[in-house]
Amino acid sequence: MLDPAEQVLRMAFVTGLSRRVATPWIQVALASTVPAAEAAREGRMVWVPSHTDMARRFPRTALALPYPIALGVVPVSSGPTRWGSLLQLWPGTHEPALSERETRALEEGAERIACLLQRAAEAGHPVRSTELRVMDPPPTRHAEAGADLTERLPEGICALDLEGRITFLNGHAVQLLGGTRDGLLGARPWDALPWLNDPVYENAYLGSLFSRLPTSFSARRPPGQWLAFHLYPDATGVSVRVTPGEAPGDGGEGDGVQDPVLTPTAVERTRPGALFQLLHLSSVLTDAVGVRDVTDTVTDHIMPVINAQAMALVTADEGRLKVVGCRGFRRDIAEVFDGLAMSAETPVVRAIQNGTPLFSTDGDELRRTSPSVQLSPDKASFAYLPMFASGRTIGCCVLGYNRPHLFPPDERTALISLAGVIAQALERARLYDSKNQVALGLQAALLPHDLPRIPGLQVAARYLPATRGLDIGGDFYDLIRLDDTSAAAVIGDVQGHNVNAAALMGQVRTAVHTHASAGAPPDEVLARTNRLLIDLRSTLFTSCLYAHLDLRHHRARLATAGHPPPILRRPDGGTEILDVPTGILLGIEPEAEYRTVDVPLPPGAVLALYTDGLVEVPGTSLDTSIAEFAARLGNADPRSLDALSETLVRRAGRTRQSFRGSDDIALLLIKPDARGAG
Template sequence: MGGKPAGVGRLLSPRGHRRAYPFVLAAAPITAGRPWGALLLLWPAVHPERPSRRERRNISSTCDRLARLITEHTRTHRYVPPAAPRVLPDATLRPGASPQGLAAADFAARLPEGGLALDLQGRLTYVSPRAAELLGRGEQELVGTLPWQSLPWLDDPLYEDRYRAAVISRQPVAFAAVRPPDTHLHFRLYPDASGISVLVTPQEDSRNGEPPPARESRPRPPRVGRLYQLMHLATALTEAATVRDVVDLVADQIVPAFDAQGLVLYLVEAERLRVAGHRGYRPGALARLDGAPLNSTFTPAAQATTMGVPFFLGSPEDIEQLYPGMARLTGQQAWAVLPLTTHHERVGCCVVAFERPHPFSADERAVLTSLAGLIAQALERARLYDAQYDLAHGLQEALLPRGLAELPGLETAACYLPATRGMDIGGDFYDLIRLSPTSAAAVIGDVQGHNVAAAALMGQIRTAIRAHASVTANPADILARTNRLLLELDSDLIASCMCVQLDLDRHQALLASAGHLPPLLARPGERAQVLEVHPGPLLGVTSGADYPADAVEFPAGTLLALYTDGLVEAPGDDLDQALMAHARQLDRDPRPCGAQLGGLVDDLLRTVPPTGPRTDDIAVLLLHSVG
């Protein structure tokens, strides 16, 4: 196992700990030479605190099996953490209805109390006729739905919380609710491992004939469900990075929460409203509204954004009176038009649309207005993030070569993968410089750091190497001149570099290294090997540095792989073993030709997949002699 699971000695119990519901938890590590994760098992509080011998064996064997499966998978596939947890499909816990089951349904139908059955996902699987009568909906309308969706008056986190308490604790739970306008109902939940049975009775019956308490005359506060939605969206918006993320999150949260059918998010760009995203509108319905000027009186979005005041139009008559023809154009009959502003700056507008008339209550208006402020702040952050990303991505593309020089008899392929999450920028670089019709200088390097400063210095080094290559073809001289220039720039950063002169006429390669990792070489009929190159000091460390040059044969059919350390170095991994693994990958792949060289780059990237997020940039340059 590589570690003792928490469940082997004693299960974690809620006793002595503050928990919302009583339960027992077992936690066990999934390890096989390296930590992969953990297995968590949840039991109701009635489970013994000490695991049985059989449970301990099952937990240990399951963790071992999971660790082996994960380890075996990562040997052949590059591990990429999923963007969201995988949710397994619902399992059938009990067989279908039998004649005895029909008899049980008849039995429930004769009872004076209403009966419901829910699965562990909260869906209604059975509704007795008496329960349907008490709930005010038909049986077929309710079966297969979530109660808090099919019965709007149960759409309150207070009632959902009771359901969760029953599922987790496996203890009976009761609560009271009012079915509009004034039917008081009492719900009793009885859970087990397969679901929940619910008894529904009129509250006066459950109180032995005592009338329900009188309703308070003071104003009712805003619904708890709306406030819960406000808090939930505020939490989720903190994780939205891009404008696209914000649009999707707002649409996923607001549209179902307010029983709306559509949503449009506009952004202010050059005194115009541009559609950033929408949900629930017909294709082309927003074409005439996209790009409307802010001073336009044709659209409520432009007016609300200019004035900074929300509009609530609850019927087609309200819309037609202020904006003739707009309801027909969009196919919507009610709107909540919410200006998005931050610190008196206009960000955009959010329009929540309804296909039927929708009178907006006071609490809906208050919550929607509050949500507009949260959305505006999230959009402002997302726009800044997108602008930084575009700037960084454009800088990286400008600094790296748009394409590699073409020489007869030489095939090439290259790739660059940044380590900085979300920025796509770093200090690794590569280039291929044509020296003559039959010779070229190939270079690959790594500037210290993964930020804009590293990328800027990388661009200066690459430009310097190109300039020096036009004066001398000797890779040792190129590195020495570049080193002097870097010292003159007085930069705090250093860089490694490998420079190779290819002479296709003589079938020879001359290599010089400034503290860079050795390349991989695969000749025809020979096993791939790590090429020994005598390294000189890193660029930018010392003046007067010498860089020895090593000559190797480069006959037709030879493949030379240049790379940066991000390809082979990772915390906890052995460098020599990683280098040999990539050399073996060159042997496994048939000698590439044409477009297949790009596939070999992908194979090298998958050879030693990282066990976690990538921490360093990767640059790869493949050179294949074919003539």
């Protein structure tokens, strides 16, 4: 389901998988390149017939779901309202295309869901994705009496639910697996049996569960007995046959099924769930650009997965600690560490200085041995994970647990790797933020800090940069007071997104201001500014729209150099896209001439000047986009220009995010009132 305010999709309902398995994929940004987001964003079905095709089109999803599956997503919407998307998985053996029956079922299902959501919203009880809800699987098909049948079979039979827990096993399975029936029932095999505690074995179960395809493998039970496992999944769980097997290379005939031999390769093993959750985090962090994005991603996606109740990201800068992200710890504890000197005797400083992780399974013991250490009194266990990036330790990731936590070797390995992934993302984000701050500062310095107050005239301006690093835009606007009854308004866009574009933008704005203040008419202002750009020998071109506002007679004289046409909203709410003779862009033709046009500007009317970033939408013609913007302007409330400009720019900003646009947005609204007649 789509959260329009945050522009994210949150998993609301799931069936066929457990909450534990679904949690790593519970939230994605609407702008991200994953199937569920693409279907919701673009309003069309997305069909991925194989994992190979997924790796090519959606590498992030392929990394997170490395199983032989096919995937289909349809948008869930009613009219202009986007509710989210409906995603279904099929085995990878599915035909390359959906059948007509399957396509119709998907589309009708999405339509029925949309109708229910619309009805709930209209009734004042909108459905919101506040918590993942796991729908019950289909009911079991057979009575318990069927267990007698399995006891007669000469092989082990057991059943796993969607959580991977053993819900049934016959006597032969108990004998082959070892242990006791009571010890195995309700447990996951890889938890209850040490010789199955390896990523490859749990991953075989996950692969079978996601793909709904039979899976087989062999494993060695100490001291030397080989067993063959055959997994048969459906929507309710996985049935498993366990039979004596042959050692690799013995060439046993068995039942004709060739089982891949999966053997442990490391003493300290990483749980497959943790492994793929770590891979998923790595792919999610590629979308995070700033430090705030990284910390939000880590706390939102990782804490539920690793079952930590608190997390803090602490960096070391200029000999002091800085808490860049914190959740779950008490505020006063975070404040103690923020600004703490690196000479302090704390586990955080020790982990950063030594580059060695520290795991405290008993917080009380740590308090006794290190009484000066500041710890959250409500936390029982802690992990202090040094974060390495660019060949150095940049900080520490601190985890807190409400209950005693043992940190087995496999989990320690996963957590240490996790800290490394976070550190690399954090280092990139800090570099981005520093460049972005410089770019935004330069950009802001070249734009007017405040527009002049002119009697008889209301104005509002908005600027939304698309700055990434040092990718500085060249959009500009200005309002110039000429005398008691006249003013000038200008808006323009320098080609390119770099420091040169920003510098030229400053020169153009200064030139326009100078010529306007000298009393030049609109056509002369543009012609003189054009000659300046020619003399500067700039390789960049500039669009510009200049308006001379006659407040006494309620008229405006307009001239344009290749800029999008202004829009006039009349007092009665009707809108008009003004037909201004289009001159050539500034900086191309030395002898270019520009023409002016007079238009009425009555009290209560709104004149909108804007740059193309406000209206451009990929796949839509510019004329259509401008007409749609004019309609929005006509339907909006013009009483407060500040509120009106904020609404128009916010709407354009959401559109730009949905289509991953990268152009700046500038908007200048002008509204004369009756006082201008004096």
